[in-house]
Amino acid sequence: xxxxxxxxxxxxxxxxxxxxxxxxxxxxxxxxxxxxxxxxxxxxxxxxxxxxxxxxxxxxxxxxxxxxxxxxxxxxxxxxxxxxxxxxxxxxxxxxxxxxxxxxxxxxxxxxxxxxxxxxxxxxxxxxxxxxxxxxxxxxxxxxxxxxxxxxxxxxxxxxxxxxxxxxxxxxxxxxxxxxxxxxxxxxxxxxxxxxxxxxxxxxxxxxxxxxxxxxxxxxxxxxxxxxxxxxxxxxxxxxxxxxxxxxxxxxxxxxxxxxxxxxxxxxxxxxxxxxxxxxxxxxx
Amino acid sequence: xxxxxxxxxxxxxxxxxxxxxxxxxxxxxxxxxxxxxxxxxxxxxxxxxxxxxxxxxxxxxxxxxxxxxxxxxxxxxxxxxxxxxxxxxxxxxxxxxxxxxxxxxxxxxxxxxxxxxxxxxxxxxxxxxxxxxxxxxxxxxxxxxxxxxxxxxxxxxxxxxxxxxxxxxxxxxxxxxxxxxxxxxxxxxxxxxxxxxxxxxxxxxxxxxxxxxxxxxxxxxxxxxxxxxxxxxxxxxxxxxxxxxxxxxxxxxxxxxxxxxxxxxxxxxxxxxxxxxxxxxxxxx
Numbered sequence: 001x002x003x004x005x006x007x008x009x010x011x012x013x014x015x016x017x018x019x020x021x022x023x024x025x026x027x028x029x030x031x032x033x034x035x036x037x038x039x040x041x042x043x044x045x046x047x048x049x050x051x052x053x054x055x056x057x058x059x060x061x062x063x064x065x066x067x068x069x070x071x072x073x074x075x076x077x078x079x080x081x082x083x084x085x086x087x088x089x090x091x092x093x094x095x096x097x098x099x100x101x102x103x104x105x106x107x108x109x110x111x112x113x114x115x116x117x118x119x120x121x122x123x124x125x126x127x128x129x130x131x132x133x134x135x136x137x138x139x140x141x142x143x144x145x146x147x148x149x150x151x152x153x154x155x156x157x158x159x160x161x162x163x164x165x166x167x168x169x170x171x172x173x174x175x176x177x178x179x180x181x182x183x184x185x186x187x188x189x190x191x192x193x194x195x196x197x198x199x200x201x202x203x204x205x206x207x208x209x210x211x212x213x214x215x216x217x218x219x220x221x222x223x224x225x226x227x228x229x230x231x232x233x234x235x236x237x238x239x240x241x242x243x244x245x246x247x248x249x250x251x252x253x254x255x256x257x258x259x260x261x262x263x264x265x266x267x268x269x270x271x272x273x274x275x276x277x278x279x280x281x282x283x284x285x
Numbered sequence: 286x287x288x289x290x291x292x293x294x295x296x297x298x299x300x301x302x303x304x305x306x307x308x309x310x311x312x313x314x315x316x317x318x319x320x321x322x323x324x325x326x327x328x329x330x331x332x333x334x335x336x337x338x339x340x341x342x343x344x345x346x347x348x349x350x351x352x353x354x355x356x357x358x359x360x361x362x363x364x365x366x367x368x369x370x371x372x373x374x375x376x377x378x379x380x381x382x383x384x385x386x387x388x389x390x391x392x393x394x395x396x397x398x399x400x401x402x403x404x405x406x407x408x409x410x411x412x413x414x415x416x417x418x419x420x421x422x423x424x425x426x427x428x429x430x431x432x433x434x435x436x437x438x439x440x441x442x443x444x445x446x447x448x449x450x451x452x453x454x455x456x457x458x459x460x461x462x463x464x465x466x467x468x469x470x471x472x473x474x475x476x477x478x479x480x481x482x483x484x485x486x487x488x489x490x491x492x493x494x495x496x497x498x499x500x501x502x503x504x505x506x507x508x509x510x511x512x513x514x515x516x517x518x519x520x521x522x523x524x525x526x527x528x529x530x531x532x533x534x535x536x537x538x539x540x541x542x543x544x545x546x547x548x549x550x551x552x553x554x555x556x557x558x559x560x561x562x563x564x565x566x567x568x569x570x
Binding site for chain 1: 302304305306308309313383385386389390392393396397401403404407411412415418422423427428430433435437438440
């Protein structure tokens with residue numbers, strides 16, 4: 001089965017037990033399907049495959065749990081108290097479609113479901129399961145996770161490096177670490193790959209926010225300028241930000257640890273770089 | 286060390302790693318200290334002690350995790366989109382003291398921290414750790430947890446039994462089940478005790494909401510009537526609700542499974558009943 005199909009199937013399985021109350025039970029799949037590019041679970045499964053993927057049930061559950069956290073963060077970030085967004089992925093945001101209380105509860109429920117999904121799959125490998133719970137929690141909460149990243153925007157003075165690493169980097173670091181853990185490998189050597197992909201993604205997102213139209217992204221643009229958030233394009237210009245991203249992705253490729261699937265994973269990052277920049281990231285000799 | 290001291294110490298230990306960003310790092314302890322009666326973690330530790338409490342580190346972490354989820358639910362329930370409460374436990378609610386974005390993120394972070402706390406403590410007993418994660422997730426999310434309970438209030442037609450069991454009962458069921466799991470016992474026989482204490486607590490809360498003043502409860506009163514929520518006092522009258530609660534607590538005591546600490550636990554529920562009603566619950570012969 002393709003990685004794409006595994007992710008969609010795992011997400012469907014994770015959501016299946018939520019049958020009531022009716023509106024909440026409808027709001028959850030609304031927030032998760034149809035998805036975006038599913039970048040984070042794709043990276044997770046790619047790393048798991050590169051490490052041998054000896055427990056595909058567990059890596060599928062890990063991939064679903066990571067995407068559930070990402071979807072939860074989108075639902076909460078779209079709330080009136082944050083971005084006050086009307087649209088997301090080309091349709092009404094959850095609070096516009098269902099109400100603000102249901103959006104808060106849908107986000108909460110998706111966070112909880114993420115941990116539930118790991119615990120249900122971990123029966124035969126409890127040590128890996130607990131390491132997955134711990135890693136996902138660290139990269140979701142505070143001080144190192146996306147909650148902390150979002151909360152930096154409430155500070156008068158932002159620690160930019162902590163901000164970016166937590167706001168965007170955290171779930172990419174979770175992706176590579178959780179991929180390794182799912183397959184029984186040490187997650188430490190995989191952190192840098194996640195961090196660098198996260199950095200590249202942040203710069204790509206800054207470029208998109210600055211350059212594209214709302215019709216192209218499916219969500220409101222110019223949000224960074226409107227909310228005075230730090231942005232690589234404002235700092236480096238368009239050409240500078242593009243070159244910066246290219247460098248980061250080349251570094252990502254050279255950071256891939258020795259493993260059976262190393263070459264395939266390098267190809268995947270290169271393809272990803274091509275999609276983000278229109279140019280291939282070259283692998284250093 | 287007393288149960289009370291164990292709970293406060295475990296909560297402090299759980300929150301210690303959150304050092305930034307500054308406002309979020311301050312909002313989390315603000316939401317957790319000083320606490321209310323800490324009823325749920327007290328029940329959890331009492332059940333763990335009744336079962337032998339052979340891994341107090343794990344039962345302490347479980348107790349903290351359960352209280353963190355309870356605190357998270359209070360922060361989110363107080364938000365303008367729900368109760369729009371100005372005060373809680375005699376001081377400003379988190380969104381009034383810190384802002385609405387920080388209240389959303391504080392709730393999210395506390396949920397995540399709850400699962401993190403279990404995973405960090407479970408090293409030597411990974412099977413129990415995963416069962417704790419799973420139980421806490423089930424009683425927090427949907428369809429059986431407090432998120433589902435709150436979401437029932439967004440429905441036109443409420444399933445009253447599902448509503449009460451999820452909204453108030455869920456974390457009491459979590460308390461008894463998690464207490465048993467922490468000590469390596471089967472959680473199934475403990476579910477009824479949690480469910481009955483939860484029912485009694487709901488009736489007591491209905492009585493408080495109907496009868497007490499805001500100064501006495503430290504939070505706005507008359508919220509059930511204002512939000513048209515189902516309430517036992519409206520259904521049975523004050524005397525009827527009081528008698529109902531008394532019956533439920535007697536049933537709770539008779540449901541306690543055979544275990545080394547059975548007698549002590551029965552005393553504890555009796556004391557709890559006396560506090561709630563002013564009269565002792567009698568144990569059926």
